[in-house]
Amino acid sequence: MAKTVIPFGPQHPVLPEPIHLSLTVEDEIVTEAIPALGYVHRGLEKLCDIRDIHHMIQIVERVCGICSKIHAMCYCQGIEEMMGVEVPDRAQYLRVIWSELHRVHSHLLWLGLFADAFGFESLFYQFWRIRERVMDINEATTGNRVIVSVNVIGGVRRDLTPDQIRWILSELDIVERETRELESTILDDYTVRKRTVGKGMLTRDQALALGAVGPTLRGSGVKEDARQLGYAAFKDLDFEPIVEQDGDSYARNRVRFRETLQSINLVRQALRKLPEGEIATKVKGFPEGEHTSRVEQPRGELFYYFKADGTKHLDRLRIRTPTFANIPPLAAMLPGIELADVPVVVLSIDPCISCTER
Amino acid sequence: MKFTPMTVNVLKNLFNTKSTRPYPFVVRDPFPDARGELYNEIEKCIFCGSCSRKCPSQCITVDKEKGLWTCDPFACVYCGTCMDVCPVHCLHHKETWRHVTPEREMIVQQGTPPKPKKKKEDAGEGNDKKAAAKKNDAKK
Numbered sequence: 001m002a003k004t005v006i007p008f009g010p011q012h013p014v015l016p017e018p019i020h021l022s023l024t025v026e027d028e029i030v031t032e033a034i035p036a037l038g039y040v041h042r043g044l045e046k047l048c049d050i051r052d053i054h055h056m057i058q059i060v061e062r063v064c065g066i067c068s069k070i071h072a073m074c075y076c077q078g079i080e081e082m083m084g085v086e087v088p089d090r091a092q093y094l095r096v097i098w099s100e101l102h103r104v105h106s107h108l109l110w111l112g113l114f115a116d117a118f119g120f121e122s123l124f125y126q127f128w129r130i131r132e133r134v135m136d137i138n139e140a141t142t143g144n145r146v147i148v149s150v151n152v153i154g155g156v157r158r159d160l161t162p163d164q165i166r167w168i169l170s171e172l173d174i175v176e177r178e179t180r181e182l183e184s185t186i187l188d189d190y191t192v193r194k195r196t197v198g199k200g201m202l203t204r205d206q207a208l209a210l211g212a213v214g215p216t217l218r219g220s221g222v223k224e225d226a227r228q229l230g231y232a233a234f235k236d237l238d239f240e241p242i243v244e245q246d247g248d249s250y251a252r253n254r255v256r257f258r259e260t261l262q263s264i265n266l267v268r269q270a271l272r273k274l275p276e277g278e279i280a281t282k283v284k285g286f287p288e289g290e291h292t293s294r295v296e297q298p299r300g301e302l303f304y305y306f307k308a309d310g311t312k313h314l315d316r317l318r319i320r321t322p323t324f325a326n327i328p329p330l331a332a333m334l335p336g337i338e339l340a341d342v343p344v345v346v347l348s349i350d351p352c353i354s355c356t357e358r
Numbered sequence: 359m360k361f362t363p364m365t366v367n368v369l370k371n372l373f374n375t376k377s378t379r380p381y382p383f384v385v386r387d388p389f390p391d392a393r394g395e396l397y398n399e400i401e402k403c404i405f406c407g408s409c410s411r412k413c414p415s416q417c418i419t420v421d422k423e424k425g426l427w428t429c430d431p432f433a434c435v436y437c438g439t440c441m442d443v444c445p446v447h448c449l450h451h452k453e454t455w456r457h458v459t460p461e462r463e464m465i466v467q468q469g470t471p472p473k474p475k476k477k478k479e480d481a482g483e484g485n486d487k488k489a490a491a492k493k494n495d496a497k498k
Contacts, residue, residue: 051414054412054414055414057414058414058415058435058437058439059414129377136389139389139392140389140390140391140392143391143392143393143436143438143451144392144393144436147435147437149393149435149436149437149438149439157438157442158391
């Protein structure tokens with residue numbers, strides 16, 4: 001059978017974002033996949049020449065809409081460590097609460113999109129209906145639904161009242177109950193299993209060699225999570241990274257579903273342990289030197305590199321997002337699968353191309 | 359008599375309240391403290407320009423001489439930084455959003471800028487007196 005090269009993307013009905021893959025196909029089986037990026041590059045890193053360090057918080061939030069809070073947290077954490085600022089405990093807990101809420105809504109969004117990728121429209125609606133409750137919590141507690149803008153260097157800008165805490169706990173109970181109701185469908189349904197089990201295999205050794213991060217890495221049996229570093233208030237919370245051994249699309253699906261429930265549990269723990277006190281410290285002066293900062297996003301590990309010279313502008317800001325690290329594993333997953341399974345496997349790494357290109 | 363799960367679902371859907379609402383006829387009430395459209399209580403404003411300097415999207419311009427406060431709502435990112443830094447707390451977010459418009463309308467508010475203090479004259483007089491006193495001291 002002759003080889004055929006099929007262009008997949010940058011605009012494809014299944015993919016929400018523009019990634020292009022040149023798929024070499026032999027007899028409906030993919031033999032090679034070459035990714036191409038660069039369709040939504042916005043030059044956000046370069047903006048640190050023009051905007052000062054406080055303006056940059058709002059700019060890094062716009063690297064990615066879904067994990068905006070976590071980008072801002074990573075940025076603020078890095079700058080605070082460079083300047084030697086001590087963040088109040090309450091602010092650390094509030095940061096964890098909002099970042100875990102972001103993980104919940106990001107995973108629910110992905111579970112919906114994943115169901116949509118193999119044509120399970122009603123499951124897609126169900127997950128997005130649950131997600132709406134989390135978005136409401138975001139709007140009521142921070143003022144905005146997606147890009148929440150609550151971080152400042154030295155703490156956070158909004159506080160939670162006891163009424164809001166009670167309301168969030170009751171809403172989370174509903175979110176958990178409704179998510180559990182869909183467990184048997186997303187994990188045990190015949191259609192879901194047929195389309196995901198054994199598709200897009202990534203072995204443990206491959207995942208480690210190619211530098212996979214996040215649920216892609218944990219789906220291949222590696223117990224690694226950047227939250228184990230104990231940044232913000234994670235050092236005081238109980239959690240174990242969720243690991244699945246199979247390394248296929250179904251394992252990654254399982255990891256994300258279980259992580260949704262784990263994040264709800266983490267928000268509850270943080271709300272119960274929430275200490276009293278200030279929510280921000282005043283920060284004076286500007287950072288100097290080099291520093292790195294790592295946090296765990298819904299998609300995996302996020303890495304920031306800072307270089308500053310003591311002026312109000314940063315010299316250099318480098319952002320490595322989890323999808324960027326997950327593209328080489330994706331290129332290794334695709335050979336050997338059928339052409340019809342490509343959208344499902346591509347979606348199984350939760351690609352965020354806006355993140356990757358900044 | 360046994361009901362299949364599907365029948366139970368159908369009955370639930372028939373008698374339960376709907377998950378969706380018929381927008382735009384029914385609109386959900388906004389949450390308190392939601393960040394909607396920006397507005398300025400212009401009588402309070404002292405035209406110091408803190409909001410325009412701290413705005414990350416640089417959508418606010420302040421003209422102290424004419425007493426004009428302008429915001430470009432298409433550039434505004436609704437972060438609320440201006441509200442936090444305002445020394446007289448005259449900036450607020452409404453709970454509701456702007457209506458859809460085909461034309462680019464700026465939010466322009468006209469106020470009366472505070473009168474400049476007569477610092478220079480006072481300071482000048484003061485300096486003259488001090489200089490005269492010094493001269494007298496020197497003569498003595």
